[in-house]
Amino acid sequence: xxxxVPSRPTFKRLPRAVREQQMLEAAVRVFARRxxxxxxxxxxxxxxxxxxxxxxxxxxSKDDLFRACVNQEGTRLLESIVAVVRDDLPADExxxxxLQGFFGFVxxxxxxxxxxxxxxxxxxxxxxxxxxLRGRMVEVIAGMLRRAVLASGAEAREPDLTASxxxxxxxxxxxxxxxxxxxxxxxxxxxxxxxxxxxxxARQLLQGELWxxxxx
Amino acid sequence: xxxxVPSRPTFKRLPRAVREQQMLEAAVRVFARRxxxxxxxxxxxxxxxxxxxxxxxxxxSKDDLFRACVNQEGTRLLESIVAVVRDDLPADExxxxxLQGFFGFVxxxxxxxxxxxxxxxxxxxxxxxxxxLRGRMVEVIAGMLRRAVLASGAEAREPDLTASxxxxxxxxxxxxxxxxxxxxxxxxxxxxxxxxxxxxxARQLLQGELWxxxxx
DNA sequence: CGATTTAGCTACTCTGGAGTAACCCTACGC
DNA sequence: GCGTAGGGTTACTCCAGAGTAGCTAAATCG
Numbered sequence: 001x002x003x004x005v006p007s008r009p010t011f012k013r014l015p016r017a018v019r020e021q022q023m024l025e026a027a028v029r030v031f032a033r034r035x036x037x038x039x040x041x042x043x044x045x046x047x048x049x050x051x052x053x054x055x056x057x058x059x060x061s062k063d064d065l066f067r068a069c070v071n072q073e074g075t076r077l078l079e080s081i082v083a084v085v086r087d088d089l090p091a092d093e094x095x096x097x098x099l100q101g102f103f104g105f106v107x108x109x110x111x112x113x114x115x116x117x118x119x120x121x122x123x124x125x126x127x128x129x130x131x132x133l134r135g136r137m138v139e140v141i142a143g144m145l146r147r148a149v150l151a152s153g154a155e156a157r158e159p160d161l162t163a164s165x166x167x168x169x170x171x172x173x174x175x176x177x178x179x180x181x182x183x184x185x186x187x188x189x190x191x192x193x194x195x196x197x198x199x200x201x202a203r204q205l206l207q208g209e210l211w212x213x214x215x216x
Numbered sequence: 217x218x219x220x221v222p223s224r225p226t227f228k229r230l231p232r233a234v235r236e237q238q239m240l241e242a243a244v245r246v247f248a249r250r251x252x253x254x255x256x257x258x259x260x261x262x263x264x265x266x267x268x269x270x271x272x273x274x275x276x277s278k279d280d281l282f283r284a285c286v287n288q289e290g291t292r293l294l295e296s297i298v299a300v301v302r303d304d305l306p307a308d309e310x311x312x313x314x315l316q317g318f319f320g321f322v323x324x325x326x327x328x329x330x331x332x333x334x335x336x337x338x339x340x341x342x343x344x345x346x347x348x349l350r351g352r353m354v355e356v357i358a359g360m361l362r363r364a365v366l367a368s369g370a371e372a373r374e375p376d377l378t379a380s381x382x383x384x385x386x387x388x389x390x391x392x393x394x395x396x397x398x399x400x401x402x403x404x405x406x407x408x409x410x411x412x413x414x415x416x417x418a419r420q421l422l423q424g425e426l427w428x429x430x431x432x
Numbered sequence: 433c434g435a436t437t438t439a440g441c442t443a444c445t446c447t448g449g450a451g452t453a454a455c456c457c458t459a460c461g462c
Numbered sequence: 463g464c465g466t467a468g469g470g471t472t473a474c475t476c477c478a479g480a481g482t483a484g485c486t487a488a489a490t491c492g
Contacts, residue, residue: 011459012458012469012470013457013459013468013469014469015469016468019469025414034340034478035338035339036253038340040332040448040449040450041449041450041451042449042450050469050470051470051471051472052450052451052455052471053451053452053470053471053472054470054471056450056451056452057469057470061450062449062450065230074273079354084388087338092427113337117342118337118338119337119338121334122251122259122334122335122337122338123251123338124250124251124254127334132434144378151405154492160409161392163391163406163410163413164409166387166390166391166394167387167390167391167409167410167413167414168387169390170237170386170388170389170390170391170439171382171383171384171386171387171390172386173386174382174383174385174387174389174390175379175382175383175386176332177386178382185256190222190379192379193376193379193383194379194383196411196417196426196427197380197414197417198377198383199417200416200417200425200427201412201414201415201416201417203474210412210417211308211411211412211416227487229438229439229440229487229489230439230441231438232438232439256479257479257481258479259479266439266440267440267441267442268480268481269440269441269442269481269483270439270440270441272480272481272482273439273440277480277481278479278480278481308479327473335487346458393473
């Protein structure tokens with residue numbers, strides 16, 4: 001019996017699943033800092049510590065690779081939110097936790113956020129994916145608002161719900177962008193401010209109060 | 217020479233200023249529908265009814281051309297707002313008119329909007345310009361909010377003002393994106409809904425009312 | 433009515449980077 | 463101890479598209 005030393009993991013020759021994940025992480029970083037076009041497959045391969053043909057062998061074309069990045073980061077974003085929202089909570093608590101999850105993701109994954117929003121929403125083949133993702137969020141938010149309004153005994157007007165949800169999602173994206181550029185800022189603090197800003201207004205509006213132009 | 221074949225259906229030799237403007241308008245359209253990278257100088261020249269070297273002769277490189285588009289559309293956007301806001305009005309009226317101007321521009325210049333936001337904010341050399349434009353808007357909005365709060369006798373907390381302004385600008389951009397994809401929607405209606413959504417909330421928040429988590 | 437200036441063209445060059453062909457190497461199964 | 467499969471590489475091909483050289487011709491001027 002030989003003293004069978006468990007084959008020490010050399011730095012080379014890793015199993016496919018591991019390499020694929022390394023490549024994806026590298027790609028997200030490069031796409032985030034260069035943008036889709038300026039990112040070259042050579043640089044991505046280099047960042048992953050591998051050669052270009054391996055990237056093609058495992059992940060396919062540049063478009064395929066980018067789509068994989070978008071899907072991965074989009075999934076992570078959604079999971080960050082889903083993980084903290086509980087169905088049995090009142091709507092305002094759900095929204096609050098959703099915002100915490102959202103800003104938590106952005107704070108911890110600034111590259112992922114940049115890939116998803118600064119890059120993917122501007123490039124035609126992928127913009128549709130992001131629009132769909134945003135659409136799902138809008139639906140979720142609108143649902144929360146709807147339940148909140150109904151729970152308070154008021155009447156829910158669908159167009160107002162959708163418009164409010166769009167405004168809220170946009171406000172969150174804007175604050176997220178600001179957060180991505182201010183590493184010292186606290187994600188939870190941003191979440192709290194936005195919660196305050198939107199909830200008070202949404203509540204009043206959806207209960208029927210209206211701002212009226214005082215002239216013309 | 218018998219059948220001399222200049223055969224140019226080209227109608228006229230136009231003065232430089234006119235051609236430049238045609239090229240800019242064409243470039244905005246092509247950039248908007250293809251994106252910066254996928255837009256080729258050939259297609260832009262074609263859209264303008266002119267040949268490529270003319271574009272280079274008048275507007276310079278592709279980057280120069282795109283920057284010219286961004287500047288033109290950015291200026292138009294700002295002017296749409298400035299044109300309707302009056303300094304002597306109360307802050308809520310100013311905000312209301314500003315939103316009307318903003319959504320009026322987006323409704324009437326969907327290509328310009330797409331160039332400014334969907335394209336320019338994602339491409340590195342130009343993102344800074346857009347960030348600056350957005351920064352000016354945030355400052356303006358924060359100023360309106362500040363005056364409104366002071367006028368109502370409350371105390372203005374700067375971080376809240378800035379955060380609210382970011383949220384409001386982001387909400388407006390989001391609704392504008394939605395508007396750009398829904399040609400049948402009425403810009404004024406969008407402006408009114410957003411005004412309602414934000415004003416009621418901002419007013420309460422800035423006067424000190426806070427939403428509080430009901431649990432942990 | 434020549435000279436000059438300005439609008440305009442065709443037909444190139446050249447480069448960055450996506451994608452690939454063809455080969456190498458080592459662990460493992462038998 | 464050897465065949466093979468899968469992880470890995472170098473060194474290409476090829477093309478779209480930015481940018482240019484160098485020409486023609488219509489206005490304008492003196």
